[in-house]
Amino acid sequence: MAGVLQRLLTRSGLLPVLRSQWRADQSAAAEKLETRLDKRVAELKAQVDRVADLADRLKGLEAIADSVERITNVDREVRMLRATLAGDIADRHKGPHRPGVFDADRVAPHVARAIASAPLQTDPSVHIVINDLMPPDTYAALLEGIPPRIFFSQRDNAKQNIRLSQLDVAPEWTLQTLAFLENVLIPKMMVPALLKTLEPHIREFYIREYGAGLGPALAAIPHEATSGRLMLRRPGYHLDPHLDPKRVVFTTLLYFARPGDSEAFGTSFYRMSGTPNIDRTTTFYPETQGITCDLVKMVPFKPNSAVAFLNWGGAHGADIPKSAPAETERYSYQFYVSPDPAALARHVGETESAVAE
Structure with a gap:
């Protein structure tokens, strides 16, 4: 049956037209698919770039956090030194403690x-x-x-x-x-x-x-x-x-x-x-x-x-x-x-x- 249909389409001149149309449809579908793939690849690349950018920013934030911690520690040490000096000075001004305490x-x-x-x-x-x-x-x-x-x-x-x-x-x-x-x-x-x-x-x-x-x-x-x-x-x-x-x-x-x-x-x-x-x-x-x-x-x-x-x-x-x-x-x-x-x-x-x- 398929062979008879093919002979009829060939004699009528429709087969070449149908083949040409099919190839055109396939090409159009492929182009659409390729376009969609290109778009998805571009979107994925943009996301990867954003992740990479965030990673770079995170490294910067970690460095800032480390700096903040170091500054906090130094600030505490300075305050402790000042409190030590102030305490020793105040103690000397009070005079000696009672003997025997x-x-x-x-x-x-x-x-x-x-x-x-x-x-x-x-x-x-x-x-x-x-x-x-x-x-x-x-x-x-x-x-x-x-x-x-x-x-x-x-x-x-x-x-x-x-x-x-x-x-x-x-x-x-x-x-x-x-x-x-x-x-x-x-x-x-x-x-x-x-x-x-x-x-x-x-x-x-x-x-x-x-x-x-x-x-x-x-x-x-x-x-x-x-x-x-x-x-x-x-x-x-x-x-x-x-x-x-x-x-x-x-x-x-x-x-x-x-x-x-x-x-x-x-x-x-x-x-x-x-x-x-x-x-x-x-x-x-x-x-x-x-x-x-x-x-x-x-x-x-x-x-x-x-x-x-x-x-x-x-x-x-x-x-x-x-x-x-x-x-x-x-x-x-x-x-x-x-x-x-x-x-x-x-x-x-x-x-x-x-x-x-």
Whole structure:
């Protein structure tokens, strides 16, 4: 049938015409397709060029960002140097500090009496609140040594810390203050007195955690202050109820309240609806495991006071709401007391981290 149709079209002269028209249609279609392809290629090339241009601009922005960061760091260093110079000059104008404010022989008996006389409390967990921790002039001298905010870490406006080892430059009195705090007051005065006061409960803690066989041996090994830091907390700071890592036996907070500071932003203690049955190698937040935490009390933020609490039985937290006055600043010093890592490792192997914020 196809052959008959072809012969008829040929005899009638239509076949050549149809072939010519078909070729023309094919050519037109190809030209249209080519035009569309050229247009798409041009559009794609334009997009590639824009991406390349953006990449070049991004490199420029990264360089600008690096420059801004460097300028910010230099600006902070200059401000710290100016604050150091101003602080040292002001300190010289005040004249010498009262002799003996950091005299260990004078301060140590006062600290020991304050800790020994602090009533032991057990709800929601074992803790003591220590008032008049040190002689008034020693406390006043420590307050004077707290540096301006520029010396604190700047990553979080609501939560900033300082460690003596991190300071390359600071007013001389700040360096003396932190050195006395970290090298004398805490390790040589507070830790021994706290260990003596809390000894029965520390022993109970180790027996509960490690059993009657190993527990007493662990309670007898040397313990030391760890992870100490001077802390500045401001409106917007919030710390959910938590327990510190298991290696922390007890935690201590020294409050550096200044005249006029509100007592409302102290440390909150919570009763837990259950006992965590986990290996706490890091900070543990009971509420993430379905354990309810009910507020029992808040230890007020008072001058020349401290609170020490064992790291089990109850949770603790803190809060300075955003609605607090904008000028609110809460200064405190926190440290943990933990077993000597080498001694602990000899008994139980690898030790846990004792780092928490």
